[in-house]
Amino acid sequence: MDYQFKEIEQKWQKFWADNQTFKAESNSEKPKYYVLDMFPYPSGAGLHVGHPLGYIASDIFSRYKRLKGFNVLHPMGYDSFGLPAEQYAIQTGQHPAITTEANIATYRRQLDQIGFSFDWSREVRTSEPSYYKWTQWIFMQLFNSWYNIENDKAEDISTLIEKFNVSGTADVKAVSDEDTMEFLPSDWATFTEEEKQIELLKYRLTYLRESTVNWCPALGTVLANDEVKDGFSERGGYPVEQKKMMQWSMRITAYSERLLQGLDTIDWPEPIKEMQRNWIGKSVGASVKFKILTPTLSEGEGATGYGYETGDPMLWDILKANARENRGNQTAAEDALWQELRNNKTEHKIRRQHPIGTYIADFICLNKRLIIEVDGGYHLENQKNDEARTGALNQLGFDVIRFSNEEVLSNPITIANKIKLVLDIRKDSAREKLGDSNSLSFGEGRGEASIEVFTTRVDTIFGVSYLVLAPEHEWVAELTTPEQKQEVENYIAQTKKKSELDRMADTKTVSGAFTGSYVINPVNGERVPLWIADYVLAGYGTGAVMGVPSGDQRDWLFATHFNLPIIQILDGQKDIDVQADHTKEGKYINSGFINGLTYQEAVPLLNNWLEENEVGKAKVNFRQRDAIFGRQRYWGEPIPVYFKDGLPYLIKEEELPLILPEIDKYLPTETGEPPLARAENWVPKDGGHYELSTMPGWAGSSWYWYRYMDANNDADFASKEAVEYWKDVDLYIGGSEHATGHLLYSRFWNKFLKDLGYTKEEEPFKKLINQGMIQGRSNFVYRLVKTNTFLSKNIYKNLLEYESALNKSKTGQVFQTFIDDINYANLLSENTYNEEDNTVFDYNGKFFSQPLHVDVNIVNNDILDIEKFKKSRQEYSDAKFILEDGKYICGVEVEKMSKSKFNVVNPDDLIERYGADTLRMYEMFLGPLEQSKPWNTNGIEGVFKFLRKFWRLFHNEAWEFTVSDAEPTKAELKTLHKIIKKVQDDIERFSFNTSVSSFMIAVNELTDLKSNKRSILQDMVILLSSYAPHICEELWVQLGNEAGSLSYTAFPTFNPEHLVEDEFAYPVSINGKMKMNLNLSLTLAQPEAEAILFADEHFQKYLEGKTPKKIIFVKGKIINVVV
């Protein structure tokens, strides 16, 4: 029978499923090998031909490793929580679980028909409670842990409490929030349980903190940094704004150094490692404190007073009047609450009816920048007003919390307590004493303030000619003198107007403003002017920079622009009047006590000096921020936390999983709470309420490779034995789009789980390969405007060229010549858009045609299937075509593969036409796995022909299965062993495209040899089975082997003896130019070879009588004659 791929493939896919052929063994004597594909999100569109590329490669590798005697774990599952299903749910009201289920079914059908050797008994889905139970469990471990710098690992929070009990904060070295308290064990003992919890929250590896987040109003959720690209959401492209919110965060920064170091130990593509390094952004340098000279610094009144700060000065009188009036006009609720808040009862200074901007706040704590509003009564306003008001107050830097009249009246004390707790955890932004909390001051207690800068070139400190603060820096207002106030304010206003994008695009313009204040350079006591400029980022380092114009081009431009001194500090610096020179070469000059030293000598000396004088120290800075871990969304893992009296508590472990509750609508509530607030009767046992945000998309995928090791375990995320055996992923294949998201978070959780002793390996993915993107290859047809006539590509191109020629010459002559030349006149006249003068051109020479995307599935090798095209749309049914050589040739362009460009190629169609084995081999044949390339099916016929040719080897003329048991010839053995070696080497170095070519060569050779020897063909079947498993299973059984045994048979052993040659056709070159081949025995050494060569007639001819100067002879390689 001819090669019946459809029948064969269905048969074997069913066989594999029925027999669980690829189930990995849990207990095995064999060495393990873990091959993993990146977790797919099951989207509604299903797979296109780009998706399986990596899966095919990993499948070939898995099958190869099985043949090599490994116990292979090759699982698949779904990252099934995610935004698209939820967006769809919002639009249609359909539960995301239902959509997700349907999408998974499509994925599974498509995956199955490609013949992957997945162990489906281990399938996982992140949205299943049996799975997310363990995601929640890991969250709880993180909550219950802190990072002990001394041991450089995460530890249970109990070891921290123990330290507090024994010695307070004295010997605690932890990664924590900045605002931790310092206390003695005796203090700790007096803390209330709540106070202790508040303090511990500052150390936990997952913690609640008010932070500036990327808020995407269109998606109604917070996004992680890696989900934001250029100020827009990565998914959907909606605008993203900065907003302050109480958020769960993950203290990934505790692991920054280990995440960085680990990169050197893993075999990953360099670009991915580089991206992670940049993301982590380590810089080694020093922090230095510059004492502030503050002639104007005063408290209370004047430019820096709160009165000015918080009320719009123009409206001050009106507001004040309103405020007084309101105070006498309180609602019952406001009054009740005021009795609980006044006189520092909450230990926080709270004012009532205080003017802020153009508003009057009900209650306010200025230090904590928090406004408390009580709604209802005659304040009953509509929702929109409240929102606008909140928005405006947020802009002024205040947060707003609201309570209803009823809430307050029913129990004012509880509300007051709640307010107190909120105030307790909030960062204090009071500035009564500058430099008090955030930076150490000169001589403690003297109240002197300093600005701390971070620098990577502390050696240039003697070259400092100014200091710059970010315009957003919180001290700018205080440090601005009255004379400079207007200028500074103008500058800040101007900066705020610039959008993020503008600020990024415009890196050339130098801008800034002088504050009027000065600081003191600690190393030489020089007075240094203090500026603000938007090239300094508030979020990095301390938000302050020292300007060294001679050594930094940006500083140089700034100094030149504002006429600040440029001080040379190294004798190696050149041309600093033209540009900065950042060299580290040479000896220091103009540099006080480091004069004459080199860079290597100066840096340690300076660091020591700074530390001894308590004005700085060596410091390492990271760009990486803690990861926000919460989304105001429904379709995600519920966070296993409930709140009681404003404080977060974990639910009990035996209450896991905390099931995602059913809700009526997948939208935020009317009051702006996340969708989970709609859940009815969803209340914790101990009272209070559950956390309403859910986990972000990366939660479930940050540990899934462990679940595959023991996917059905109810008692553990994976058993100790399973983790012990499988350890880590040996080969991980996926796209580079996960470089700074999934791949970084996974490494973080992996290290954490290892710290707690649950797992063994410091790095989860030993070897990573990025498969390239498959781009779409769009086809175009060219329609004459307002007609139904289509021009073939080259005719269109010629006419286009003509058009531009016409436009240049502005005469009709060229047109006539052109028409005569190419003789299109007749062709066109009957098909032309006949507007005025019966031509395709208007009087301006404008060419009336338009390129249109045409569905690539009705185009073959760029030739349009005209019949299918006519049927594809009603309007095309009577289309006319102007052909070239009887064909309609389509134009081509490479674009992203997408529905709207009609260039999506679906694997289903190709499998229907050629079968899975052809698809698998063709995708590999396309080129190197890592390279991005446009999809085209131009070569798929060749691969299909190859498989038929392979099939033919086993069959006679009448397509009957016939093999011979005769001994193989030398030539046959040579072909076989050549391919054994080639395939083995290629797979080991992931060069799948080259082995497909080699298979073709081998089959061509065997065909030429008319070989049908069983011993040869059987080994060929094994070799090919990783690539084209279906056809090989079929032939394997026909050869008389047991069904299914092919996957676990032994890979043929390479025997180099079969490749030994006794002769070699030496290429003979003269002066490196290849001239001729000469057959010589490989036993010959140079003298004999030379003798034969010089006797050769041809060679003598090439020599042209010249005498060779030198002869290079490389045995088995080449002979080169130099004349």
Add this chain to the structure above:
RNA sequence: GCUCAGAUGGUGGAACUGGUAGACACGCAGGACUUAAAAUCCUGUGCCCUUAACAGGCGUGCGGGUUCGAUUCCCGCUCUGAGUACCA
């Protein structure tokens, strides 16, 4: 701007450690089979000049260098793609 990757026929690509550039496949051209088409098979196919033929010249983005010999190593440049963006 910085970092990384890449550039080879009409096309996808091969050449693994410096040793015959263009394997393999597509496409194209010619031929066989066929009433015809499809399928299949055979031959040719980097470019240029010339020829009856042999032969010759040029060729791996561009310009240099190292070497007996460079697609491969080194220096400089151009272009393309990806990432990143005032990170102090």
